Amino acid sequence: MKVSNICCIGAGYVGGPTMTMIAAKCPHIKVNVVDINQKRIDSWNDPDVNNIPIYEPGLSDLVKKTRGENLFFTTDVNQAILDADMIFISVNTPTKTYGVGKGMAADLKYIELCARQIAEVATSDKIIVEKSTLPVRTAEALRSILDNTGNGVHFDILSNPEFLAEGTAVSDLLNPDRVLIGAENTEKGKKAQQALVDVYSNWVSQERILTTNVWSSELSKLTANAFLAQRVSSINALSELCEVTEADVNEVARAIGTDSRIGAKFLQSSVGFGGSCFQKDILNLVYIAQTYGLQEVADYWEQVIIMNDHQKRRFAKKIVKTLFNTVSGKKITLLGWAFKKDTNDTRESAAIYVADYLLNEQAEVTVYDPKVTSEQIYSDLNYLGTRSDEENRRLLKVESGPMKAVENAHATAVLTEWDEFVQYDWKDIYERMLKPAFLFDGRMLLDHEKMKQIGFDVYTIGKG
Numbered sequence: 001m002k003v004s005n006i007c008c009i010g011a012g013y014v015g016g017p018t019m020t021m022i023a024a025k026c027p028h029i030k031v032n033v034v035d036i037n038q039k040r041i042d043s044w045n046d047p048d049v050n051n052i053p054i055y056e057p058g059l060s061d062l063v064k065k066t067r068g069e070n071l072f073f074t075t076d077v078n079q080a081i082l083d084a085d086m087i088f089i090s091v092n093t094p095t096k097t098y099g100v101g102k103g104m105a106a107d108l109k110y111i112e113l114c115a116r117q118i119a120e121v122a123t124s125d126k127i128i129v130e131k132s133t134l135p136v137r138t139a140e141a142l143r144s145i146l147d148n149t150g151n152g153v154h155f156d157i158l159s160n161p162e163f164l165a166e167g168t169a170v171s172d173l174l175n176p177d178r179v180l181i182g183a184e185n186t187e188k189g190k191k192a193q194q195a196l197v198d199v200y201s202n203w204v205s206q207e208r209i210l211t212t213n214v215w216s217s218e219l220s221k222l223t224a225n226a227f228l229a230q231r232v233s234s235i236n237a238l239s240e241l242c243e244v245t246e247a248d249v250n251e252v253a254r255a256i257g258t259d260s261r262i263g264a265k266f267l268q269s270s271v272g273f274g275g276s277c278f279q280k281d282i283l284n285l286v287y288i289a290q291t292y293g294l295q296e297v298a299d300y301w302e303q304v305i306i307m308n309d310h311q312k313r314r315f316a317k318k319i320v321k322t323l324f325n326t327v328s329g330k331k332i333t334l335l336g337w338a339f340k341k342d343t344n345d346t347r348e349s350a351a352i353y354v355a356d357y358l359l360n361e362q363a364e365v366t367v368y369d370p371k372v373t374s375e376q377i378y379s380d381l382n383y384l385g386t387r388s389d390e391e392n393r394r395l396l397k398v399e400s401g402p403m404k405a406v407e408n409a410h411a412t413a414v415l416t417e418w419d420e421f422v423q424y425d426w427k428d429i430y431e432r433m434l435k436p437a438f439l440f441d442g443r444m445l446l447d448h449e450k451m452k453q454i455g456f457d458v459y460t461i462g463k464g
């Protein structure tokens with residue numbers, strides 16, 4: 001079977017870039033990306049491609065090339081479903097905030113709504129692709145909804161989790177380590193799997209396209225994120241030990257990372273991992289293990305989250321302790337709000353929790369981030385529900401430039417590893433700050449010897 005029309009439900013951080021890449025590499029396929037969020041779709045259609053809703057290096061150029069050719073963004077979900085041979089579901093699957101599994105399980109309500117809408121609208125056979133990250137065995141629920149509410153048409157269900165990382169989405173999509181496609185073990189399931197293999201084969205080599213059964217594919221996505229996050233928590237756990245023993249966590253990371261069995265990647269100690277995926281997916285994994293009665297498995301993975309929460313808290317605590325046990329009324333400047341560099345995404349960013357902790361200690365927090373808007377910053381803080389919007393706006397200021405942000409600050413803390421932070425005139429920053437000028441590097445980003453020579457009192461994660 002040859003795919004000629006793809007619909008993707010969900011025009012977010014995954015749907016947008018993934019479909020742009022498919023459109024760019026498969027000019028013979030028409031790709032409709034649909035969303036119920038009119039504002040988001042309007043931004044994707046903004047005549048100025050610099051205004052698309054997601055900042056990713058290289059993405060706007062690709063959108064410019066394909067939009068209006070074979071890539072379309074629309075809110076007409078039903079028409080796109082009707083027209084498609086293959087439908088990707090790429091909607092959000094956040095942690096549940098209510099009811100059974102609150103704070104742990106993935107909330108599948110958006111997935112279910114998609115399945116019901118597809119079943120209601122579709123008048124011809126469709127291949128349904130799970131692109132969202134889902135608990136293992138979700139395909140079973142999808143099959144039940146599609147078959148029990150549909151118009152008698154046939155649905156094949158594939159699992160095709162996405163492994164792109166934000167900030168490098170375009171290069172990850174262009175040159176993926178692997179593409180994973182899980183299918184049902186039936187003749188039709190295998191044909192559907194091959195149809196999706198053929199789509200990716202337009203630019204990904206055969207040996208990088210892995211085919212498995214549906215359950216392995218669903219579970220591999222949660223497992224990959226759990227392993228990656230576990231490495232960060234492992235090195236962060238060691239960073240605390242380094243601080244009291246005068247070992248240097250970067251040196252330790254290099255020493256172990258050169259062992260080819262361990263590998264060098266994902267050993268960068270930090271103020272704690274953020275992003276929309278790691279915490280959500282591990283909590284989901286823990287919840288799944290618990291529902292199968294596997295308490296030891298659940299406890300094992302939960303420790304990754306416990307360590308991450310500890311790392312964020314201890315960084316904030318260190319600021320308070322170093323500033324003579326009080327930050328009340330003191331200006332503390334946070335450089336960076338995004339959860340990592342090269343993205344405007346702030347979901348679960350460590351900066352949110354550090355800021356909240358400092359505000360509780362009555363600090364006057366000022367934030368500068370090159371890509372995150374002030375409205376996003378207030379919205380992130382308000383979401384925690386610690387204080388009112390009015391209070392957050394009174395206590396936390398957002399500046400549009402770094403030099404103004406550090407003016408008269410008692411301390412500056414680096415929370416995101418933006419390249420531009422390294423390039424700053426740190427002598428100038430030192431002069432603008434109150435003395436003693438405290439510098440907290442939550443990313444091991446700066447040249448600490450140089451900073452000390454300038455006059456800063458430097459504290460960095462992972463170094464005594």
Ligand SMILES: NC(=O)c1ccc[n+]([C@@H]2O[C@H](COP(=O)([O-])OP(=O)(O)OC[C@H]3O[C@@H](n4cnc5c(N)ncnc54)[C@H](O)[C@@H]3O)[C@@H](O)[C@H]2O)c1
Pocket residue numbers: 009010011012013014015034035036037040077090091092093110113114131132133134162163164165166276277
């Ligand atoms: N962000 C990442 O880097 C990343 C990477 C790999 C996998 N994932 C997974 O991909 C999925 C999507 O993540 P995201 O970051 O793109 O989320 P997102 O919130 O950026 O985008 C999801 C979009 O789906 C839309 N939507 C929800 N219900 C809908 C419906 N019924 N009909 C039409 N549109 C609907 C929302 O309006 C939203 O725009 C999640 O399961 C996530 O875990 C994310």
Ligand SMILES: O=c1ccn([C@@H]2O[C@H](COP(=O)(O)OP(=O)(O)O[C@H]3O[C@H](CO)[C@@H](O)[C@H](O)[C@H]3O)[C@@H](O)[C@H]2O)c(=O)[nH]1
Pocket residue numbers: 133162163164165166167225228232265266267268269270271272273274275276277278339340
């Ligand atoms: O050595 C490291 C590596 C990462 N991080 C932090 O970990 C978080 C996550 O980083 P990263 O994994 O690069 O970004 P994500 O966009 O969250 O991507 C992860 O989550 C996605 C969503 O599921 C997956 O698709 C990707 O494969 C997976 O890397 C960020 O806060 C990073 O700063 C560290 O602190 N140290």
